[in-house]
Amino acid sequence: xxxxxxxxxxxxxxxxxxxxxxxxxxxxxxxxxxxxxxxxxxxxxxxxxxxxxxxxxxxxxxxxxxxxxxxxxxxxxxxxxxxxxxxxxxxxxxxx
Numbered sequence: 001x002x003x004x005x006x007x008x009x010x011x012x013x014x015x016x017x018x019x020x021x022x023x024x025x026x027x028x029x030x031x032x033x034x035x036x037x038x039x040x041x042x043x044x045x046x047x048x049x050x051x052x053x054x055x056x057x058x059x060x061x062x063x064x065x066x067x068x069x070x071x072x073x074x075x076x077x078x079x080x081x082x083x084x085x086x087x088x089x090x091x092x093x094x095x096x
Contacts, residue, residue, distance in 0.1 A: 006034055010044040017058040020085040022094050024062045042067070057081040064096040 001009075009032040016031075017023050029037030041059065048054050057078040061067050068075035070092055079089045087094055 001034070006032070006037070006040055007044040007047065009033060010037075010041050011048065011052065011054060014045075014054055014056065014059060017055060019055075020087055022058050022060050022064075022082070022087060022096075024060055024064075024096070025067075026062055028059060038062075058085075060094055064094045066092045 010028060013028050013032040014023075017028075023031075025038035025041040026036075028041045029035065032041075034040055045054075045056055045059065048056065060078075066075050066078050068078060075092060079092055082089050082094065
């Protein structure tokens with residue numbers, strides 16, 4: 001499977017995460033048909049086309065935490081977006 005196909009499948013998988021739910025990088029990779037591909041999910045998220053609206057905030061680490069540094073703008077944005085969807089976030093962590 002080439003890189004473009006993997007990225008497309010990852011983006012489609014992320015699009016399918018329901019509002020108010022989360023998935024970790026490994027789960028996204030498995031569902032997209034890329035076993036052990038958590039790092040490829042991170043790569044795909046860094047390369048989302050500007051024209052694509054993707055619920056990136058629903059993707060978290062396996063431990064239930066945001067992958068962003070706690071003092072970063074993206075950390076705050078992710079936590080805020082998850083809370084608006086009804087996901088309980090405590091200190092940047094979601095109860096998986």
